[in-house]
Structures are given as C-alpha cells and as structure tokens.
Amino acid sequence: MSDAMTPNAQLGSASIEQSPSILETVLDIWQRTTGPKGQQPNADLRHIGIGVRRVVRLLDEIEEALGKRIPIGTALRLGTPDAIAEAIATDRWPEPSPLLLLKDGDDRPPLYLIAGVRGTLFEVVALARASSFPGKIWGLQPPGFEGDAPRFESIEATAAEFLEHLVGDRAAPVNLVGYSMGGEIAIEMARALRSDNRKLGLIGLIDTNVVERHWSLTTRLRYAARRSQLRVFGLFQAPSGQRLDNLLNIVRPLIRRLIGQFTYDAEFTRYYESGLDDRIKVVKDLALVAYERYVPPVVDFPVVLFKSWESAKRDLVDPVETWRPKIPELEVVEVDGTHANMIFPPFVRGLASEIAARLL
Numbered sequence: 001m002s003d004a005m006t007p008n009a010q011l012g013s014a015s016i017e018q019s020p021s022i023l024e025t026v027l028d029i030w031q032r033t034t035g036p037k038g039q040q041p042n043a044d045l046r047h048i049g050i051g052v053r054r055v056v057r058l059l060d061e062i063e064e065a066l067g068k069r070i071p072i073g074t075a076l077r078l079g080t081p082d083a084i085a086e087a088i089a090t091d092r093w094p095e096p097s098p099l100l101l102l103k104d105g106d107d108r109p110p111l112y113l114i115a116g117v118r119g120t121l122f123e124v125v126a127l128a129r130a131s132s133f134p135g136k137i138w139g140l141q142p143p144g145f146e147g148d149a150p151r152f153e154s155i156e157a158t159a160a161e162f163l164e165h166l167v168g169d170r171a172a173p174v175n176l177v178g179y180s181m182g183g184e185i186a187i188e189m190a191r192a193l194r195s196d197n198r199k200l201g202l203i204g205l206i207d208t209n210v211v212e213r214h215w216s217l218t219t220r221l222r223y224a225a226r227r228s229q230l231r232v233f234g235l236f237q238a239p240s241g242q243r244l245d246n247l248l249n250i251v252r253p254l255i256r257r258l259i260g261q262f263t264y265d266a267e268f269t270r271y272y273e274s275g276l277d278d279r280i281k282v283v284k285d286l287a288l289v290a291y292e293r294y295v296p297p298v299v300d301f302p303v304v305l306f307k308s309w310e311s312a313k314r315d316l317v318d319p320v321e322t323w324r325p326k327i328p329e330l331e332v333v334e335v336d337g338t339h340a341n342m343i344f345p346p347f348v349r350g351l352a353s354e355i356a357a358r359l360l
C-alpha cells in the first residue's frame with residue numbers, strides 16, 4: 001500500500017499555480033457543505049462522520065469553482081481541506097489503493113473494516129471513530145472510487161485483492177469485520193487465510209444477510225407466504241379508492257423479484273438504487289451482481305453476527321436462520337438500531353463496544 005503523491009491525469013489537466021485563493025475557495029466550500037462537524041479543529045473526512053451526500057455536494061462545488069473533478073475515495077484519502085487544496089494546486093494526488101487507515105493505533109494486530117454493498121468507506125468511518133480498540137483500524141473498499149477503473153468481478157476475486165493489501169506480521173491473527181454484504185467478503189477472506197495456515201482473530205458480520213436466492217427452499221416458501229399475507233392484509237386495509245394503486249405497488253416488485261430469480265442483472269436485485277449518484281452506482285451495480293452470484297460455503301471457524309435489534313424485530317426471515325447452516329460456530333450479538341443507522345451515532349457506540357470487546 002502506498003500513499004505516495006503522484007501526478008494523476010484522470011483527476012485534472014495542467015497544474016494550477018499555488019495561490020491563497022485556492023485554499024480560501026476550498027475552505028469556504030468546506031465550511032458551507034460539511035456543517036458543524038466540518039468546523040471542528042483539524043476536521044478530517046475520515047473522522048467527522050458526515051454522509052456521502054454531503055461529500056458529493058462538497059466535491060461538486062469544488063469542481064464548479066476550480067474545475068477539478070475529485071473522486072469520492074480520493075477526497076476521503078486526502079481528508080482535510082488543506083490537503084485537498086494542496087492537491088488541486090500541485091495536481092499531485094494519492095495513488096489509489098483498496099486500503100485506507102481510518103484510525104491510528106499501536107502495533108497489536110489491526111482491525112480491518114470492509115465496506116458494505118455501496119462500497120465506500122464512508123459507511124464505516126463512524127464505526128472506526130467510535131471504537132475504543134487501541135490498535136490501528138484500516139478500511140477496505142473495492143476499486144472505482146479514486147479515479148481508477150471500477151472493478152468487482154466476484155466476491156472471491158475482491159477478497160483475494162484485499163488480502164494482497166493486508167499489513168503487519170503474517171504470524172499475527174487477522175481481524176476482519178464486514179458491514180452488510182461486506183461481511184461475505186470477510187468470510188471469503190477468512191477462508192483464504194485459513195487455507196494459507198494464517199491465524200484468524202475476530203471474523204465479524206454486521207447485519208449481513210445471505211442473498212435470498214441462496215436460502216433453503218423451506219425458508220423461501222415461508223418468506224413468500226408471510227410477505228403475501230402482509231400484502232393482502234395491507235391491500236384490504238386501504239381505502240377503496242386506493243386499492244388499485246396499492247395492488248400495482250404490490251405487483252411491480254413481485255414481477256421484478258420473479259425476473260431477478262432468472263437473471264443476475266443488478267436492476268432486478270433487491271438492493272438496486274436507480275437514483276444513486278453515478279460515482280457510487282457504477283461500483284454498487286457490479287457488487288450487486290457479485291453478491292447475487294456468491295454462494296456462501298460452510299466454514300469451520302467461529303464467526304460473530306452483530307445483528308441490529310430493530311431489524312431483527314421486523315424482518316420476515318432472521319439472518320441467523322440463513323447463516324446457521326453455513327456457520328456452525330455462529331455467535332449472535334444484538335445491538336441497537338436498524339440496518340441503516342446502526343453504523344452511525346448514537347447507535348454505533350454500542351456496536352463499536354461489542355466489536356472491541358472481542359478483538360485480540
């Protein structure tokens with residue numbers, strides 16, 4: 001892994017002469033777009049915990065003002081407004097890498113956090129910041145967010161690429177925790193490490209679900225029956241004038257899900273987002289296809305599933321039910337929040353505490 005600064009033609013054209021106006025412009029945009037969190041001393045995108053939408057707005061305004069299109073992952077790696085302004089002025093940019101240090105620490109075996117299906121490490125920066133773990137915390141994300149070509153051929157290939165970027169002592173145990181579908185990458189990385197006679201530390205899944213097409217037939221039939229029952233109940237509860245619209249709203253996703261059982265097109269997957277910003281969508285669409293194709297194998301090592309308590313109450317299929325046949329040594333830890341907000345304050349503190357307590 002290298003954080004060397006090199007000229008990058010993909011990020012801009014000729015160098016811009018350094019001048020105070022560049023820094024002043026970036027600082028003005030930064031203060032306007034990052035909100036109160038961005039006004040903290042030594043504010044850094046890796047630490048302040050703003051959402052990716054605000055980062056997109058920040059980068060769009062910088063491009064409009066200074067003519068430089070900065071990839072999302074590059075902005076995260078640069079971190080501060082001063083570093084962003086310096087890169088714009090010199091046209092020297094950090095080299096792309098799947099690995100990024102999210103929190104510094106001592107020399108004990110580090111923790112690797114793997115981003116979810118959207119891919120960007122903005123999903124896990126709040127978790128790293130909230131952790132009391134004294135060691136280093138690294139983030140892993142797929143190519144495509146730093147001006148490099150998007151690439152997500154398969155879960156296995158992505159796991160293999162991530163393994164090439166692990167740091168530290170090969171004799172030390174490796175701690176891997178993946179959020180959402182990133183948990184499947186953690187599983188595959190752990191399998192490869194095990195085959196290479198490497199020691200495993202904590203292998204964790206944060207609210208990770210097995211893709212529906214890989215559930216057992218019994219589970220799928222029960223899920224279909226429950227969803228149908230709830231939809232029919234909702235249809236008859238609606239006012240008579242709205243029943244046709246409600247019926248169409250029921251039929252459309254059913255048709256999409258049916259088509260999705262016979263294709264791996266991202267558009268027909270459960271987690272497809274048509275309106276997502278293209279800078280994220282191109283990687284997510286590739287990841288969705290890879291996740292749909294991945295069949296989790298049975299593993300012979302312990303895994304911890306950190307399951308959101310709110311999601312556990314309302315989900316029609318418990319992820320424990322789908323993982324238990326694959327992971328005989330499965331520990332289940334329920335934490336506060338939903339799938340979407342468990343990785344952000346205030347709920348992330350409980351999740352971070354549970355993870356830190358299990359690290360070697």
